[in-house]
Amino acid sequence: MDITAAVATEIGGTFELRRLTLADPAPGEVLVKIAGVGLCHTDLAAKDGHLPFPLPGVFGHEGSGVVEAVGADVTKVAPGDKVALSFDSCGDCTQCRGGEPSYCRDFMAYNFGGARQDGTSPLTDGENPVGSAFFGQSSFATHALARERNVVKVPGDAPLAVLGPLGCGVQTGAGAVLNSLDCQPGGTLLVLGGGSVGLSAVLAGVVRELSRIIVVEPHAARRDLALSLGATNVIDPAAGPLAEQVRAIEPDGAGYAIDTTGIAAVLQDAMQALAHRAKVGIIGVPADPEASLALNLIQAQVLGVRVMGIVEGDSDPDTFIPELLELHRTGRFPFDKLVTTMPFTQINEAVAAQHRGDAVKIVLVHGEL
Known part of the structure; x- marks a missing residue:
């Protein structure tokens, strides 16, 4: 499908909104229509070359939205489910099996490799592959592909557009x-x-x-x-x-x-x-x-x-994000007070505002809240 994404084309440059092609979900993958995505220091550090990632590429790793389609073998979520996206991990190493996925043996490959683990990129610009799968999602876009492992289903009454930071900064x-x-x-x-x-x-x-x-x-x-x-x-x-x-x-x-x-x-x-x-x-x-x-x-x-x-705060997102949401529901964890929303199309203005200290956590939103 054709999507709109904020593409980083050079180290230290600004984001460019481009039409890209996003592949259909492969086995174990989940297609999410993004409602909002947090702007995190890690996104900007990678864009500026402080963390490894291939350019041109699409960052974004605090996404939230609605599942539109799932690949074969996906059982955790179904189309229509609301989800928060978090970091990716292999699920098979000693740390993952022990409930410590943030210390996954292959954390760097799964989150900064710029492609699926088979080397293919789900994002292309014409014939050219684009750096993708940032933290297993690349959610600076209207739609993102995530893996079942780094998708967390959330209650239907959760504040969807501002949930994304739970996947990284807030849970950290x-x-x-x-x-x-x-x-x-x-x-x-x-x-x-x-x-x-x-x-x-x-x-x-x-x-x-x-x-x-x-x-x-x-x-x-x-x-x-x-x-x-x-x-x-x-x-x-x-x-x-x-x-x-x-x-x-x-x-x-x-x-x-x-x-x-x-x-x-x-x-x-x-x-x-x-x-x-x-x-x-x-x-x-x-x-x-x-x-x-x-x-x-x-x-x-x-x-x-x-x-x-x-x-990532030694977190297992599947258990910790629901715990934080329950604390939020009871008024004990008002993380939304940290959030300022801005239109996704104003991503460069949002970067400048965050650098100035005008906002604590900016969430880029699509359409109406």
């Missing part, structure tokens, strides 16, 4: 608190960065009944939003040394910390603000793929600090 921040770090009630959480991932962590911290949730964020509007969502304290990093500001709030230091900035110097400063036996989660994608953290070994040993990398 929330999962970091609820799964990866397993923050315990009464603890103190330090969140570096007040974007959609960091603020999703704030929402999850409220769910987990933490006593202190401290957000470090340079934009005043985002600090205010963090407080409205349940953060107990906010810090302007320009106001003084980070560790001093944190310890003025929590003298013993933070028992949990997550970095969503991808800036090594920020995380380095935060290491001085930790409590004994603190857990630190690294989430942000650095602009420099060679970026590293200089860890003071004696300090780490004395404090008993545990540092872990976090992918």
